[in-house]
Amino acid sequence: MAFAEVHSRVKKRYNLQDNFQSLQGHENLLIQYTEKKISKLRWRPDPKGHSSHENIFATGTWDELHNVVNIWNYEKGRTFREDTHQESALNEPQLITSMHHQGEVTELKFIDDEKLMTSSSNGSLELIQFSRPRQELQSISKWKNIHHFSSNSCPCTGFSVNLPNIITVGEDSRINILKIDVQAPIATIEDNISSCSINAVTCEGISEFITVDSMGRLKVWDLRQPYDKPAKVMVLSGEQTCLQCIDQHPNQPHVAITGSHDGSIIIWDLRQDKYPTVVLKAHMSTVWEVRFHRHFPNNLFTCSDDGSIWHWDGSLITSTNLPTSIRNFSDIEPANATNPWLISDVIRNKIRITSVAPHNKLPINSCDIINQDLICGTDGEAIIIAQDLLLK
């Protein structure tokens, strides 16, 4: 039967216990309580043209009576305590401004240093202006009810921005394509065949984007082709594991990493035909977010419902210490040799994983990294900040 063949393809499934270490007694770890459960948080990118001395990030909440979007300013360093004449605790992030958000924040992204966009559990998308001088947030435009069941609203689970296009996905298995200055969606794709929740989306290029859904499918869509069918469907075979999140390698967009409901991290080579390259048994529970470091893509961060946040260091796997067979091969296909995440046999031994906040037990819903500073948002109503991480 077909499934027997499918089943035999899941060949790379590793346990990673040997590669694991915990960051013990980390002095640069700070917890800030927010009194609301954090669903998403993102660093603000530096303003164009000059680097900013400010570390600003935004948080969005979920499962509260009044959900909010908050902007925080985080000055690194320690305060000097006069009474003890000692350097004291790390500085706390300061709340700059706050704004009411209708519905739970399901995704939050900065478009540039002054604009951020949020998606909501009531099926809408909102563009918000952040004015640093006036320290305020202001809603600029809103796409209401773009995801819905026949009569009820339905959560918009995520969006991806690649200006001028915005792509939103939702639990109604719809994909909306929006333009930033047009009020109605310019196209809607209804996925009637899978007809299950689409959990995340990421833009591969101007005209391509990738979605992952609850049935373990990764679909590549091409906006240049007719909308009714995806350009490619890849599956996490035989397992029916719900894929929850996705991130693409910043330099090599054909490498995508997804996190699944059972805690696995799945690495996909989008040039392959149908199946993922490697499945790594990682966390104990749903992986809510995977993030490559934008400038050091050998560093990957994953956070999970089991309360763990892991720093994956793939830097040991570089082209110089690969087996010779692969190194010679690199002349023909350099991408494979320099991308540590695709070499499945090596990955198991060379990858190093650090648990950044080993004592946290409550679900971490989101994480983001800029430079050497990592932020995580938890259901414990806390933001965990780990500064000056060792990146390679």
Next chain:
Amino acid sequence: MVIHTIIPKSVITGQLRSKWDRKNGIAVFPGSSDFSNSVKDERAEFNIWEVQLDPKRYEGLARRVISESHDHCLNFYMGDRVKMGLLEWIVWHFPQVDELHKKMILEAHVIREHRNYWPTIYGYVVSGRMNSAVELLNVSVKDSNDKSDSSPEYVLKWRHWQQECRNSLTGDIQQHRHLHRLCRSSTGNVKLATDIYKSRKVKIISDLLQILCGDEKVLQELSNEGVIHTWYHLLVVHILFRNPTTKVYDLHYSIDLSLELFYGDKSRLGKLDEVISAIFLLDTVRVIKEASYGTDLREYLLLEYGSSLMSARYYLEQYISRIPLDSEKKTRKVLHVCEKYGLSTDLADICREECMTAIRREKLGSAISWALYVKDVTLINYIVDCYMSAYIKDGNADRLAIVDDIGAAITLTGQLAFLGKFREFHTFCNTGNLVDAASILVLLMVDGLASKKYWWMLLLDAIPLFETEEILFDSDQTYELLRCLTEIELSLRGPGDSWSNRLTLKQQVHKNSEVLHDALNTIRIALARNLARAHINEEQ
């Protein structure tokens, strides 16, 4: 309120909880320099607040106290033995000993001679961290430059001393593995023993042993010297060395004793002490009463929240079935909570509910993944029926692609296996692989894989196969198919196989006998032709 209490909220576990910052509730990890004395700070703060009654700050502390008590109830009392949970708790709450150790390593040339050496060892022992204590003791041996051989005199004295030690260890304590190890390493190591003996540290080692024996006097001394910081630390030491098998319901003896030892006089008890002792005794009402002291504002909420946390499992079960699940993310989180606490009935109920919602919304993909998650055969069969009726309605076989990647789970039910085969049949037809398509049809019909209510539709789909140039069905197979056809007709006419099958079949053809009649006629003609051709072919 309901939602707030469910997915465990505000519970700052483990180390994150260790330090409560004075300003607005920042927890700092014990690595940071101002960690020491945190416990004292807390006590001081609490007392300050009693005077100032600043509700906002008070609230923060009260919340923390309750969060902690949540931890106690869920983790400490999982079994009826409390020791291991308490030990873990105390290690995170009294990291001062690590500070001492660190300072000592930084400052000392010869660790053994440092003023903090013995306090550190005491600290480790009273935290139950025997391994660290033994390690430190061993370091001292390596450190030692004293190469003198053990003279017969020393050996003799040492043996005598060792015997004394042994005598001082009572049977109950002997059984305790950690203690045993410490005793062995401190008494069994000749060099160390002589070293200690020579350096006139007999007092120290006997103190240590007295701690191990749980001698009250030494414990009291240690409290006065500041090695044991709080009465609840003393309580843990007491349980560890005096009564390691204490059950939850015996805890109050130890608590009373520790309070007495530490304070001497119960009137010196602070608010926090009251709360903590109530937490240890699982006296929910008293905890909430004490913790909500001074805050009228949120007392009701606090009570509600607190009580829900305290009787954790029962309330958890009750609440879980009442959480409005308005998004899949939330559902998955609740499922994890169910998995964590072994609430398998609730887990299955939630999956079924999600599955039915998905069916109502015509999201069959979601529905089948929920049904497969909980492995509910009835639901799976129901969804297969939904798929088939949708197919009968619009003839679009594409949506059956859903079964392609189900994997091994496809054998869960016969119906699902049928759907898989049916999908395969269509794939073969579409790719022109008619021979394989024909063999699947025979398998489905003759071997009875397909439910009878779908025979009619299968035969209708197969008509092109009967008319191909190449003969795909031999005469025996065609006879069998004809038999199936007759059965369909019989079941429609008289009181046939089963009432429900007939009804479904009738519904499928919209109770329009003409459509059905035509369809069956077409099938019969096609089959008859095929039979004739098969016969001729076989005779040739």
